[in-house]
Amino acid sequence: MDDLPPPLLLEILSRLDDSADLARCRVASKSLNSLAPDIRSVNLQCSYLRYAKSRSPLTRSSVTPFKAVFNKLVSELHTVESVSIGVEKPLRLVAYDDVEDEEDDLFLNDVSFVKEWLTKVSGELKSFSVSDFWVQSCWRRSDVLSVLSSYCLSLLELEIKNAWLSVDGLTPMPKLTTLTLEFIRLDDENLEKVNECFPSLKVLNLVGVGGLKEPKIHLMHLKSCHWTLSNAPESITIISPSLVKLILKCVKPNLLAIETPLLSDLHLSLESACHFKVKEFRELRKLNLESTGLRNLLNTLPFGRTVRNLTVISTRWEVPVGVTKSSLELLLCAFPNVTSVTLTSGAWSEFETYPGLGGVESRAQMKGLRGITAYLTVNDIEITLSTIFFLLDNCISLSSMALFIHRDVVSIVTSSLISRCVARCARVQWKWGMWKEGTKDAWISDGI
Template sequence: MDDLPPQLLLEILSRLSDSADLARCRVASKTLNCLAPEVRSVNLQCSYLRYAKSRSHPTSVYMTPFKSIFSKLISDSRTVDSVSIGVDRPLRLVSYDDVEDEDDLFLTEANFVNSWLPKVCRHLRSLSISDFWVQSCWRRSDVLSLISSHCRNLVELEIKNAWLSADFVTPMAYLTTLTLEFIRLDDENLEKVNECFPSVQVLNLIGVGGLKDPKIHLAKLKTLCWTLSNAPLSITVIAPNLVKLKLKCVKPHVLVIETPLLSGLHLSLEGAGDFKVKELNYLRKLHLESSALRNLLVKFPFGRIVKNLTVVSTKWEVPVGVTKSILELLLSAFPNVGSLTLTPGIWSELEMCPSLGDLESKTQMKDVKEITAYVTVNDIEVTVFTIFSILDHCSNISYIAIFIHRDVVSNVTSSLISRCMAYSSKVRWKWGMWKEGTKDAWICDSF
């Protein structure tokens, strides 16, 4: 090892994803120990095993506090441009018992952050802090103010599992990526977010609570992923350069979307009392998820330009008094769709009401070229009839991918595949399996 060029050794050390491994290398070799301070990133995560040992009486006396280890790593580093400190995911399951008086894993504590951040802030470009929720949820942190006052050149910021104050936060002109995940935020309308992060292009707000009438108004924003943990009265997104939007909420009274350049929309909601969407001339890809899908379809004024559509029904019930199938309603709302994905709830409803109507529906389905469907095959004859009916109406279809539930017995699966492929040889068939909570798997395809 000592015979390798120093630059190569430094490159090897820089590729270690965990700074704990870097610390072990320093103990094992004098050469590595000398080179380690040149590594430009610090990444230290507290594992569940370490946490358990620190709380066990036989082993706790030998455990160096986690914050002390991190402070040592930071103080030994000469130039740092990336810092990541946090706790592993299993620690989210730790109960609140007997931990309220501890703070060794309260990582957004102002005094702790202030003890190391000024030393590295000059060159810092990326910062990630993933706190320990059972120690941070009842302690409000001023870490945002500290970061904004010290880190003038920060480009990426990520904070998870914390209660954050928005007081005294100053604008961060160079920040382009911001992630707040499982955060209680004292900025109920997101006024500070809009004011202090004007250059953000990628914004992730995942499970941010404490919001009343949140409004995103960012001129340079291009990608927004927003999952709301509560039910605000109104939700507003105004972003003239936004291209991709993923929004998951419950049922706001008012939902306003003003994003003229939007090309991809992933929308999950039960419904919206007042659904306001300005013209979306560039929207091509839509993922629509709702427990009231039929009612929501009539609120979409931009359906004619959608080419790629995925629909998810989160609460399926047999529709009463409905004469049109869900597929007819979808193709009426989105008449120019070329690629269509039908998830399990949608397919089950389609099998209950498979009729695709008259020649008008055939005209509506002329642009459909690709279909992906997730089926359960409760009755193979019903499933086969539904697939054949779609084939008869989609004269220009060239590709069908069918995912069959993993619990369907193999002989039923084999029969379904052989009958479908024999019915239409001009279509390229692709077959797979699906099950809740598992990854989809391909079985076979044909040309």
């Protein structure tokens, strides 16, 4: 390897994801050791094994402190553009009650530690990611946002996980375009500081951010937003004229206000219906809708006419007494121009329970439906077949059906279902697959 040209060696080193691997390469080769200071990124993750050794009376004296290892790596580089530091996944799952850790050796958002290395690299730093050790960070409030905004004037991407963050002293970071806060306790209950200090954000991920009361996202340049709320605020507001994709998961806010005229891809997860305040979605084409009270939600949605591709996820369908419309009819009433529908197992099971149509109007609405993807449990093959045949008879434009059968269904039932469906309708392109909770979908055959 020492015979390779230096630029090629540097490229190889730059592709190493783990700085620990880089350190091993430096020991193994003089050429690699001489080129290593030109690497522009640091990625160091504390493993559970290292953590365990640092706690054991037999080995702790021989373990170099994690922060010291990181500081040494940073100090040896000429220019640092990207920093990623954190704890590996097994450590993230450690509960405070299991450890009662009063130490701070893995409190990575500690301001004194951050300042120690940040002052050396802040001028060129473009990306910073830190995944803290929750056991040590959950009860220590950090002013790391204030420090980053003071030193990192060129920062473009920021990711912080597993921390308690204060916004005291936070100043605007006009160059930052991507912000991810995951499993964060945030002292900014309405997101006022986030809106004020990150005006140029194009990508915002707020996953499991607690402490929010009436949060409002008001960002003019935002294009993609993933927002999962860990509590149940009274109201949720999103005003983003450039937003194209939104993933929103919440419980049941009293008010959900969305003003995003360019939105084309929406993933919405709600427990049940709430009060909507929504400007018209003229560009909305793709919708993933998830709810435990989907029937009520479908009756209250103030949008849907532009949706073409619809996915329905339900974990608890409830068929009210005296119902006159099937679940599919409700979907087609709410989304009259849909051409493709995906029904998860809960939605399909309810449809099997009550597949009937209400009348001529409902039949007319089904003419535009061209493709159905469904996940089947096949508790009774005759009921499943009658539901499939009902769709074939009433959806006259239907040209494609992709049916995934649960892996626990015996093979003779699966074979019978496939053969009878193919024999019943030749105009449809049949696709068959298998599914099971926690496993990846697999195709049995494609394009029969």
